[in-house]
Amino acid sequence: MKFNITKEQLREIVEFTHQELPCEACGILSGEISGENLIVKRIWKFKNELNSSSRFYVSKEKVDIVISNINKLNDHLIAIFHSHPTALAIPSYQDIKYHLDPKVLMVIVSFAKNKTDIKCYQITENEYLECEILTVNQDS
Template sequence: MLHVVDSVLHQTFSDLSRVLPEEGVGLWSGHGQDVRTWTFLPNAAEARERRVRFAVHPQDWIDALRGVSERGEVPLALVHSHPTAPAVPSAYDRKNWFTPELWCVIVSFADSTPKWNLYRL
């Protein structure tokens, strides 16, 4: 289980809602199970697929991990949003999950209030 400070959760929801109706993506980092930092990443999926998919460009991922290291933190979770679907991994999410060492966090904007869940994939 992860512990997320309110300011990180608020910033995560804010950044992900800004890219609606497309999926957004980012990284939570911190220490142990304590999430301290949110890093928003551009969705590198093809433009026509961004409403239902996310991808992370390799250089963006390297840059994010470098920032995590420079802060003395460790990556904890890859976070992405589902603009209209529940906060449950899709078949695509499960098949294409590239970070099994990290938590999978999904934020759903299907309702008026964002809801999030975390998974080990």
């Protein structure tokens, strides 16, 4: 799988997750699937209902509303993103345990050691595989 996202979209995700510090932030990325290319078109931001710096939670009702909107737009669910305010951009045990769909990627934004790091993973059962983030031009 090739994860395609614009620099502007990455910047928006980083700004949103940074604004939510010291809490974890989370959201969904939707868009198109073309062969092996997953192309982000939209960013859906959530409020972390736990207000926690080490976990995130969004109610099923709020997620269902976004999924319904994604379906109405004929988009695909590409990835779930969240931040690690103090941990590295590596999936935690909880991240892996609660990730339900291996076709949906996981994007983690880390602010550990006052440095911003963004990584993308495919999660399968008890393993994770890093995916390359391809930054594309706005009109691609």
